[in-house]
Amino acid sequence: MGLRGQERLRLAVIYVCCAVVLIWALAPIYWVAVSSISTRQELYARPYKIWFPTQPTLASYQTIFTQGAKFRDGGFSPTADLMSSGLRNSVIISVASGAIVTLLATGAGYAFARMRFRGRNFIFLLIMLMLPLPIWVSLIALFFLMTRLQLLDTLLGLVLIFVTLLLPLAVWMMTTFVRDIPQEIQDAARVDGAGRWRLVYSIILPLARPGMVAVFLVAMLSTWNNFLIPLIFTRTDDSQPLTIVLTLFIGQYEVAWEDMSAAAVVTMLPPFLMALFFQRYLVRGLTMGAVK
Amino acid sequence: MKPFSRLNSDSLYIIVVLAPIVLLIALFIYYPALDTLGQSTTNRNLRIRRPPKQIGLDNYVKLLEDDEFWEVTGRSFLVVGLTLPLEMAVAFGIALLLNQRFPGRGVVRTLAILPWMLPGVVNGFLWGWLLNGEYGALNGFLYQFGLISEYQYWLRAPESQILWVAIVQTWTRYAFPTIILLAGLQSIPDDLFDSAKVDGANALARVRFITIPLLLPSFGIALVVEFIAAFQIFDVVWTLTAGSSAGGAMNPFTKTLMLYNYELVFRDLRVGLGAALSYIILLMSLAVGVIFVMRVYNQGVQEA
Known part of the structure; x- marks a missing residue:
C-alpha cells in the first residue's frame, strides 16, 4: 500500500465520519420535512416506515393555511x-x-x-x-x-x-x-x-x-x-x-x-x-x- | 471657532445615538429589574384581592425551605451536568473531523451546524415526534433494522425524559462549542504535531499531550456559554416534555428553574414569590456570568 492508498483510506474514514455527523445533524429535520409531505396512511404505517413518501403531497400545507x-x-x-x-x-x-x-x-x-x-x-x-x-x-x-x-x-x-x-x-x-x-x-x-x-x-x-x-x-x-x-x-x-x-x-x-x-x-x-x-x-x- | 463647533457636533452626535439606547435599556431592563427586586419582598398574588404587603425576606426563606424548590434546582443542575459533557464530547469529535483537510469540508461544516440556528420550540417538537411511541421514526428505524422487537415509549419514564432533554439540548447547541473548538484547533501550529511525530508520538498521544492542553482556553469559553444556555433551558423542554400548551398542568418531571419561575408568576400568579425566585436564579448564575461579561467587556473597550 503506497501513499496513494493511505490517502484513500484516510479519506474513506473521514467520509464515513462525515456521514455519521450529517445523520445526527439532519435526520430530525429530514424526518419532519418528509412527514409534512406524506399521506397519513404512510406516515402512520406500522411497523414498517417509508423513508420517502411514494406519493408526496402538499395537502398538509393546504390544510393548515386554508x-x-x-x-x-x-x-x-x-x-x-x-x-x-x-x-x-x-x-x-x-x-x-x-x-x-x-x-x-x-x-x-x-x-x-x-x-x-x-x-x-x-x-x-x-x-x-x-x-x-x-x-x-x-x-x-x-x-x-x-x-x-x-x-x-x-x-x-x-x-x-x-x-x-x-x-x-x-x-x-x-x-x-x-x-x-x-x-x-x-x-x-x-x-x-x-x-x-x-x-x-x-x-x-x-x-x-x-x-x-x-x-x-x-x-x-x-x-x-x-x-x-x-x-x-x-x-x-x-x-x-x-x-x-x-x-x-x-x-x-x-x-x-x-x-x-x-x-x-x-x-x-x-x-x-x-x-x-x-x-x-x-x-x-x-x-x-x-x-x- | 472651528474646534468649538466640532466639539459641539461631537456632543450632539453622542447624545443623539446613545440617548435612545440608554433610554430603552433603562426603561425595559434596569427599571423592571429593580421593580422585580422590590416585588420580591411583598406577598403580591394576583389571585387574591388585597393590596400587597411588605413581608421582608419571607419569600426567599419560603423558597429555601420548600422541597419543590430544591427538587427543581437539583434538576436544573442535573440537566447542566448531563448536557455539558455530552455536548463537549460531540463538539470535540466534530471539530477534530472538520479540522482535517478533505474535499467538501465547507459543505459538511455548513450542514453540521444547522440545528443551532433553528427555533428551540421547533427542535423540541422535532424530537418529540421522532421519539413518539406510536408512530415515531426512531421506533420505525430501530424496528426495521431488528434492534428492538417492539415499539418503545421513549419519553415515558421520568429519568428518560431528563436524559432526552439533555440530548435534545445537546443537539440544539453543540454547534457553538464545535465552532469555538475548531477555531482553537486551527490556531495550533502544524510544526508542533510534526515534531511530535518525529519523536514517535502516535495520534492518540498527540491529541492527549498537544491538542487538549492547547485547547483548554477554547473549552473554557465554550463551557461558560453552554453552562448559561443549559441552566436557562426553556424552549426545548416546553415542546419536548412540558406537555402544557393550553394552560394545563406542567409536567413535574422536567420542570427546571426557568419553567418553575414561569409557572409561579404566569400560571399561579404568585408574583412576589416568583420575583424572589428570579433573584435566587440570578445569584446562582452570577459567578459564571461575571466571567463571561468581563471577557466581552475587555475585548470591546480596552483593546483599542
Missing part, C-alpha cells in the same frame, strides 16, 4: 387564520427589530469605537451587563409595565423589547467592526473638515455595510426564533408569532402529525434558509467574537 375546522373547542382562533397571522407577525417583528437595532447599533458602535467621551466605559458596561443577566429578573416587572403602557399583545411592544434585548450583541458587533476600519481613512476625512455626521454617513456607513448586514441577519434570526418573549407578552393573533402558533397547534391537533409537521416546517424554513446562505455572517455574530 382550513379552519380542526380547532379545539374552547374559543381558539381557526387554524388557517392563526397560521397566516402568525406568519405576518413573525415577519413584521423580525424585520422591524432587525432594522431598528442595526440603525441604533451602527451609530453607537462608531461612538464607542472611535470617540472619547465621559461615561463611555460606564455606558458600554451598562449595555454589556445585560448579556449574563437572567432575563426573568426584568421580565416579571416588565410584564406589568407593558400592561400599564398598553403595549401588551401589540407588535410595537414586541419590537421594543426585542430591540432592547438585541442591543448588547448588536452594539458589541458594530463596535468591534468599526474599530477594524483603518483609522487613516477617517483621519483623511477629518482633515478635509468633515464633521461627525458627514464622516459617519459618507465614510463609515459604506465601509461598515458587511457588519450591518451581519447585525441585521443575526437580529432577524434571533427574533424569529424567540419563544419566551411572545409567550409572555402576546395573548391573541394580533401579535402571536409562528413559534407561539406552533405550540398552540401541538395542543390543537391531537394526532395530526402531518399537519403539525407542516406547521413546524413553515416555522423553521426562514432560519433554515438563512443558515444555509448567510452562515458566515451569522456565525460571526452569534459567537460574539469568540472566533475571529
Whole structure:
C-alpha cells in the first residue's frame, strides 16, 4: 500500500465520519420535512416506515393555511387564520427589530469605537451587563409595565423589547467592526473638515455595510426564533408569532402529525434558509467574537 | 471657532445615538429589574384581592425551605451536568473531523451546524415526534433494522425524559462549542504535531499531550456559554416534555428553574414569590456570568 492508498483510506474514514455527523445533524429535520409531505396512511404505517413518501403531497400545507375546522373547542382562533397571522407577525417583528437595532447599533458602535467621551466605559458596561443577566429578573416587572403602557399583545411592544434585548450583541458587533476600519481613512476625512455626521454617513456607513448586514441577519434570526418573549407578552393573533402558533397547534391537533409537521416546517424554513446562505455572517455574530 | 463647533457636533452626535439606547435599556431592563427586586419582598398574588404587603425576606426563606424548590434546582443542575459533557464530547469529535483537510469540508461544516440556528420550540417538537411511541421514526428505524422487537415509549419514564432533554439540548447547541473548538484547533501550529511525530508520538498521544492542553482556553469559553444556555433551558423542554400548551398542568418531571419561575408568576400568579425566585436564579448564575461579561467587556473597550 503506497501513499496513494493511505490517502484513500484516510479519506474513506473521514467520509464515513462525515456521514455519521450529517445523520445526527439532519435526520430530525429530514424526518419532519418528509412527514409534512406524506399521506397519513404512510406516515402512520406500522411497523414498517417509508423513508420517502411514494406519493408526496402538499395537502398538509393546504390544510393548515386554508382550513379552519380542526380547532379545539374552547374559543381558539381557526387554524388557517392563526397560521397566516402568525406568519405576518413573525415577519413584521423580525424585520422591524432587525432594522431598528442595526440603525441604533451602527451609530453607537462608531461612538464607542472611535470617540472619547465621559461615561463611555460606564455606558458600554451598562449595555454589556445585560448579556449574563437572567432575563426573568426584568421580565416579571416588565410584564406589568407593558400592561400599564398598553403595549401588551401589540407588535410595537414586541419590537421594543426585542430591540432592547438585541442591543448588547448588536452594539458589541458594530463596535468591534468599526474599530477594524483603518483609522487613516477617517483621519483623511477629518482633515478635509468633515464633521461627525458627514464622516459617519459618507465614510463609515459604506465601509461598515458587511457588519450591518451581519447585525441585521443575526437580529432577524434571533427574533424569529424567540419563544419566551411572545409567550409572555402576546395573548391573541394580533401579535402571536409562528413559534407561539406552533405550540398552540401541538395542543390543537391531537394526532395530526402531518399537519403539525407542516406547521413546524413553515416555522423553521426562514432560519433554515438563512443558515444555509448567510452562515458566515451569522456565525460571526452569534459567537460574539469568540472566533475571529 | 472651528474646534468649538466640532466639539459641539461631537456632543450632539453622542447624545443623539446613545440617548435612545440608554433610554430603552433603562426603561425595559434596569427599571423592571429593580421593580422585580422590590416585588420580591411583598406577598403580591394576583389571585387574591388585597393590596400587597411588605413581608421582608419571607419569600426567599419560603423558597429555601420548600422541597419543590430544591427538587427543581437539583434538576436544573442535573440537566447542566448531563448536557455539558455530552455536548463537549460531540463538539470535540466534530471539530477534530472538520479540522482535517478533505474535499467538501465547507459543505459538511455548513450542514453540521444547522440545528443551532433553528427555533428551540421547533427542535423540541422535532424530537418529540421522532421519539413518539406510536408512530415515531426512531421506533420505525430501530424496528426495521431488528434492534428492538417492539415499539418503545421513549419519553415515558421520568429519568428518560431528563436524559432526552439533555440530548435534545445537546443537539440544539453543540454547534457553538464545535465552532469555538475548531477555531482553537486551527490556531495550533502544524510544526508542533510534526515534531511530535518525529519523536514517535502516535495520534492518540498527540491529541492527549498537544491538542487538549492547547485547547483548554477554547473549552473554557465554550463551557461558560453552554453552562448559561443549559441552566436557562426553556424552549426545548416546553415542546419536548412540558406537555402544557393550553394552560394545563406542567409536567413535574422536567420542570427546571426557568419553567418553575414561569409557572409561579404566569400560571399561579404568585408574583412576589416568583420575583424572589428570579433573584435566587440570578445569584446562582452570577459567578459564571461575571466571567463571561468581563471577557466581552475587555475585548470591546480596552483593546483599542
